[in-house]
Amino acid sequence: MGMPxxxxxxxxxxxxxxxxxxxxxxxxxWRKFAARHGLDPEHVLHTAHGHRTVETVHILLPDVDAxxxxxxxxxxxxxxxxxxxxxxxxxDLVAAIPRDHWAVVTSGTRALATRRLAAAGIPQPNHMVAxxxxxxxKPDPEPYLKGARLLNMPPQQCLVFEDAPSGIRAAKAAxxxxxxxPGTYEPPELHQADALVRSLxxxxxxxxxxxxxxLEIDFVELPATSIGAGR
Numbered sequence: 119m120g121m122p123x124x125x126x127x128x129x130x131x132x133x134x135x136x137x138x139x140x141x142x143x144x145x146x147x148w149r150k151f152a153a154r155h156g157l158d159p160e161h162v163l164h165t166a167h168g169h170r171t172v173e174t175v176h177i178l179l180p181d182v183d184a185x186x187x188x189x190x191x192x193x194x195x196x197x198x199x200x201x202x203x204x205x206x207x208x209x210d211l212v213a214a215i216p217r218d219h220w221a222v223v224t225s226g227t228r229a230l231a232t233r234r235l236a237a238a239g240i241p242q243p244n245h246m247v248a249x250x251x252x253x254x255x256k257p258d259p260e261p262y263l264k265g266a267r268l269l270n271m272p273p274q275q276c277l278v279f280e281d282a283p284s285g286i287r288a289a290k291a292a293x294x295x296x297x298x299x300p301g302t303y304e305p306p307e308l309h310q311a312d313a314l315v316r317s318l319x320x321x322x323x324x325x326x327x328x329x330x331x332x333l334e335i336d337f338v339e340l341p342a343t344s345i346g347a348g349r
Contacts (some may be wrong), residue, residue, distance in 0.1 A: 122313060122339050124295060125150045125331040127275035129215060129319055129323075133224035133231055134282035135167070136318070137208045138238045142201040147194045151187070155179060167302050170255035171223045195283025195314035196230050202237040205299075207319030209240060214323045219333060223265040223278075225285075227253055257284040257293035266294070270304040273329060279318070286310045297321070297337065305340060314340040 134140045148166050152159040157178060166174045170187040179187070212220060221243055224231045228248035235242055245268040247261050254260045266273045278289040278296045282303060289296045290310060300310030305314055315321055320338040 120235055121240050121336045122298075124277055124313075124335040125326065125328065126277040126333050126335060127219065127331050128266070128269045128271045129220045129333065130223045130262055130269075130276055130289075130294070131205070131212075131220065131279045132168075132282070132285050133226060133278045135205070135206060135221050136279050136299055137202050137212070137240055138199075138234045139263075141302065142197045143195060146198060147191055147263040150194065151175075151191055151196075168225060168256055168284035169248040171326055172249070173255050176242065180198075181208075192227055192230055194224070196233050199233065199237040202234055204238040204240050206317040207321065208238075211318045212240065212243075215333070216325075217244045219269065221247065221269055222308075223247045223261045224243060225249050227293065242295065249328075256282070257287035257291070259288050260296055260334070262289050266292070277335060278332075279307075280311065283307055283310070297335075300340070313337065326345045 127198060131137050134144060143222045145163055148162050149159045151190045162178060165177055168294045171191050172184050175184040175187045199240040222231060227250045231246060231248055249255055252260050262278060263273060266276050274294045276294045279299060280286045280289060280295050280296050281299045281301055286296050286298055286308060287310060296311045298308035300314060302310060308314060316339050324334040325333045326332055
């Protein structure tokens, strides 16, 4: 049996945990936030992954000035580039995709995303949707719908790579297929994805002759036993 193949017109990448391994920086700054407010750091981290910073603050501390707190967290994150690297296979994968056929859709601000991409050595994309450019963040479909529009592609002809349940829900609500990447979350927590891969190293892209869906995505899918009963 051959590898699974998804055909699509464009690829939308989440940033943190998908293209850039930023987990150490993210955890350092959210642990500082938790200590500042006397919150359980593990609960804070679980809440923060996959959400815009301002929405995370609002969820955790509904009575504080979320914009002010989010600004503090993001400022510290921008300054903290220690340990930022491209995820396994990310550089080769984006290099194989025509630049007008991929975009970054992130829950971080444009300033933060730009800094992290540069620190990881990933080319700045032609198209990006950042947290400060949408009204509602993931799990709302708005970010991924905007990403598809930027690429002038119907959502149904796109493919998303995500590492967080909120991002997977956002993509599915936008009508887009999703390949999940465990790491930040365990495989059962990503059960709503259409498929799971261990890393972007397990993914390859071919240019096909189909004008509507010019990209053929081959990937090595994680076995069902890795995903659990939730799949």
